Amino acid sequence: MTEQAILCVDDEAIIVLAIKQELKTHFRERFIYETALNAEEALTIIDELTADGVSLILVISDWLMPGMKGDEFLSSVKRSHPTVKTILVTGHSSPEILERMKRDKVTNSVVLKPWKNVELMSTVENLLADLESESSRH
Amino acid sequence: MSRPRFRSGLFGKMLLMVGLSALIPLIAVIAIATVDAYRIVSRESLSYAEEQGRHFADLIGEELTVRLSAVRSMAAMEESYRDIPASVRRTVLSAQVRAILERNPDILAAWSQWEPGAIGDDPATYRGSLLTTSRGAFNVLWYRMGGKLLLGAIGIGDENGDFFTIPKRRMAETLIAPYYYSYEGKVNNRVLETTICVPIIVDGAFKGVAGFDIALASSQRLVSGIKLLQHGYAGMLANNGMRIAHPVPSLIGGVYGEDLPPARQKAILADMAAGKTFVVDKKDLVDGKMSRQFFAPLHVGDTGDPWYLVATVPFSDITTAADRLVLTLVTMGTIAALIVFMAIFFAARSLSRPIRDLMGGAALLASGDLSVRVTPSGPVEIVRLADSFNAMAEKLAALVGQYEVSNQALSERNAELKTAQDSLGILNAELEQKVRDRTFALTEANASLVRSNGSLETALENLRTAQDQVVASEKMAVLGQLMANIAHELNTPLGAIRSSATYLAQTSSGNGPELFSFIASLSAEDLAAFLSLTRLGRENASSFLETDHRRERRALASRFRSAGYADPEMLADEVETIGAFGLEDEIGALISRGRADIIHTAANLAAVSRAEVIILTAADKAARTVSALVDYSRSEEVEKPQLVEPVAEIRTLLVLYYNRIKTGVTVETRFDCMDAVWGHRERLNQVWVNLINNALQAMEYRGKLELETRRVGDRIAISVTDSGPGIPEAIRSSIFKPFFTTKKQGEGTGLGLDICRKIVELHEGTIEFESRPGRTTFTVFLRTAGPITIARDHD
Numbered sequence: 001m002t003e004q005a006i007l008c009v010d011d012e013a014i015i016v017l018a019i020k021q022e023l024k025t026h027f028r029e030r031f032i033y034e035t036a037l038n039a040e041e042a043l044t045i046i047d048e049l050t051a052d053g054v055s056l057i058l059v060i061s062d063w064l065m066p067g068m069k070g071d072e073f074l075s076s077v078k079r080s081h082p083t084v085k086t087i088l089v090t091g092h093s094s095p096e097i098l099e100r101m102k103r104d105k106v107t108n109s110v111v112l113k114p115w116k117n118v119e120l121m122s123t124v125e126n127l128l129a130d131l132e133s134e135s136s137r138h
Numbered sequence: 139m140s141r142p143r144f145r146s147g148l149f150g151k152m153l154l155m156v157g158l159s160a161l162i163p164l165i166a167v168i169a170i171a172t173v174d175a176y177r178i179v180s181r182e183s184l185s186y187a188e189e190q191g192r193h194f195a196d197l198i199g200e201e202l203t204v205r206l207s208a209v210r211s212m213a214a215m216e217e218s219y220r221d222i223p224a225s226v227r228r229t230v231l232s233a234q235v236r237a238i239l240e241r242n243p244d245i246l247a248a249w250s251q252w253e254p255g256a257i258g259d260d261p262a263t264y265r266g267s268l269l270t271t272s273r274g275a276f277n278v279l280w281y282r283m284g285g286k287l288l289l290g291a292i293g294i295g296d297e298n299g300d301f302f303t304i305p306k307r308r309m310a311e312t313l314i315a316p317y318y319y320s321y322e323g324k325v326n327n328r329v330l331e332t333t334i335c336v337p338i339i340v341d342g343a344f345k346g347v348a349g350f351d352i353a354l355a356s357s358q359r360l361v362s363g364i365k366l367l368q369h370g371y372a373g374m375l376a377n378n379g380m381r382i383a384h385p386v387p388s389l390i391g392g393v394y395g396e397d398l399p400p401a402r403q404k405a406i407l408a409d410m411a412a413g414k415t416f417v418v419d420k421k422d423l424v425d426g427k428m429s430r431q432f433f434a435p436l437h438v439g440d441t442g443d444p445w446y447l448v449a450t451v452p453f454s455d456i457t458t459a460a461d462r463l464v465l466t467l468v469t470m471g472t473i474a475a476l477i478v479f480m481a482i483f484f485a486a487r488s489l490s491r492p493i494r495d496l497m498g499g500a501a502l503l504a505s506g507d508l509s510v511r512v513t514p515s516g517p518v519e520i521v522r523l524a525d526s527f528n529a530m531a532e533k534l535a536a537l538v539g540q541y542e543v544s545n546q547a548l549s550e551r552n553a554e555l556k557t558a559q560d561s562l563g564i565l566n567a568e569l570e571q572k573v574r575d576r577t578f579a580l581t582e583a584n585a586s587l588v589r590s591n592g593s594l595e596t597a598l599e600n601l602r603t604a605q606d607q608v609v610a611s612e613k614m615a616v617l618g619q620l621m622a623n624i625a626h627e628l629n630t631p632l633g634a635i636r637s638s639a640t641y642l643a644q645t646s647s648g649n650g651p652e653l654f655s656f657i658a659s660l661s662a663e664d665l666a667a668f669l670s671l672t673r674l675g676r677e678n679a680s681s682f683l684e685t686d687h688r689r690e691r692r693a694l695a696s697r698f699r700s701a702g703y704a705d706p707e708m709l710a711d712e713v714e715t716i717g718a719f720g721l722e723d724e725i726g727a728l729i730s731r732g733r734a735d736i737i738h739t740a741a742n743l744a745a746v747s748r749a750e751v752i753i754l755t756a757a758d759k760a761a762r763t764v765s766a767l768v769d770y771s772r773s774e775e776v777e778k779p780q781l782v783e784p785v786a787e788i789r790t791l792l793v794l795y796y797n798r799i800k801t802g803v804t805v806e807t808r809f810d811c812m813d814a815v816w817g818h819r820e821r822l823n824q825v826w827v828n829l830i831n832n833a834l835q836a837m838e839y840r841g842k843l844e845l846e847t848r849r850v851g852d853r854i855a856i857s858v859t860d861s862g863p864g865i866p867e868a869i870r871s872s873i874f875k876p877f878f879t880t881k882k883q884g885e886g887t888g889l890g891l892d893i894c895r896k897i898v899e900l901h902e903g904t905i906e907f908e909s910r911p912g913r914t915t916f917t918v919f920l921r922t923a924g925p926i927t928i929a930r931d932h933d
Contacts, residue, residue, distance in 0.1 A: 091629030
């Protein structure tokens, strides 16, 4: 079976490492977990994973990052990897921004900082289930 | 032939010139001849009339003179009265008078009257008897009546009348003025008569007068037959002006000139009395036409005042003759002119026809027919001209043949030029149109610029007045945004804390007793390895946030997979978590001994340490955020200053906050001045962080960040330089204003540079910048406190 990877992107190392730890604790060896501190680095990692034959299935990204912002980054990833699922994590609780993101379908899900472990994991589980049902249909 | 051709054609001109030169003298000759003819004819007519007048006057005068001579012979007979016996003297003398009357049938009466006693007869004796005057003188008169000769006495009381006294006085023959005489007292027998008287003079002594009475009707007969020209006639006037002969009988007896003014009549009568020959022009009494009258005197013997023959000729008669002459002249002249014209016409045509042929040839030649030749004809000069023409056409054809090729090229070139000129004209027109359009658009734009300039000025004015009002509320709005940013800044560490705390809770709740039993189960060798790994994990936990061993981990996983280990990815991740990359062999030994659980457990413990570090770091970050907020809200507060080393602070900041920039940014430091300054460390750090953040954002985290310090007089200059696009000229004066930001929503509050300036000014320093594309430098100048190194207490 092809190796599958989950990528976490945030300009704060504590965030990506904390999330990585949560994922590892929850899913253990089921996936490869990668972290990046900005969009450019994330894209480099994605390229490398692709080159290694690893399948990227989920990207968890901060919204507010230096350089390329989260929504732009996710759109870019979606273009190159149409099947990938995305979660946007943001410290901004502005309702109109969340509305806009949902409306524009820039991401599959949005998780607000500070998130709860259960909340994040169930979101990931749901997306993985969607992914499985989609791939089984194909 | 139309006028233009007549004018312009050679033939026409020749005809015109020659014809005029012939006709003008001809007309002049005719005119002169006409005038002369009138004059000659008039003169001839008049002299004819005059001559006729004289002629008839002479004839009539002769006839009267014949009568006079009869009277003279009678008087001579009477003079010889002494040869007759005294007793029969009266009877013989009377018989002689009768015999004279008998021999002259044209006379009315013959008579003689004597002085008393002139023939020796005693007046006393004869007084009262027949043939005797009242004075007793002999007086005999025989007259003709009804074909018989009758004897009567003279005068019926008019003895010593003019017929006696005038001849006696003049002692000469006398013609008595005409008079009417009624024979035998019958009024209807009235006869216009005259009397010719001859004095009877014997030995120089007057004895008496003998005379004839003549009816002037004979004069009428004489003149009535006279015809002068067509309508001319003759008449006779007596010496007293009485008309005694005239074609119109009713006019006889009238006095000439009764239709003229009295003065003129009198002058004419005077001329007559003087016996002149003269002419009178006047209207004729008969028909009222202007006429010329010739007065020719009639001389009868020595009878004194002449009578006149008047020849009247109407002018029309004279001019008719002249007209006829002129008509003849004009007719002949016209015929002559026509003959001349015809001669000229044919002569000119014979000359012009070859010339016209030549002209036609020349026209054909001119129109391009070079093969045209003319047939020489006409006068020798024309023939030579035609020959020359043909020769010229020959040469021309040759010449044209030579030039035809180059001419063709020229005309083609010409056409090209024409085309070029046309298109140039079109281009020119288009250009003009464009210039007009552009000028119009410019004018429009200018007008609208002027308008918008006006409204801009107004808007700017409004803006200025509104700005002050807006600033306060804007401050609140920015504060709201600042709060959102702060929420984000707090939510991020809170998220990390919650995540890690959850992890710790899960781990500690599940792993506590298991961990103890696990340790208890370890052999001494394994325990040593476990403790070694656990210690390593705890040591590396402090720096794991700043280093990324992803590549090492991937390489290790690859090797583990090659070695056939289970879950190579997870195993490599655990090695990374522990930070045991250098212990690959030991790890391999553990796995091969079947003690991978030692690695797992050590990794779990390392993860716990990491979670602790994450929580601490996040808590620090949250605390810093809160502290910054407090600092900002208390930025006016002045705390007690301390010695601060900007270079050391900047280095720490780089370590703490900017490890992330290593992917896209090259950092160059050049710290030539290590001096300390008096001030507030945290606040100054806020300045450096702000400047570095601005620099990174300006170049979008790609490029070169230069950090420099140098000594400038008593000040230290701290510079932050980026390789970004530079600050646009338009906003350079605005960048230190509060709330000014060029950053995207969520990236900046717009307070950064405002705060920086405030902090620097609080430290009695200055901040300035210079910017061009590719290089923007912000420099802070602070008063130096000298190169004093103090102990740092910021841990």
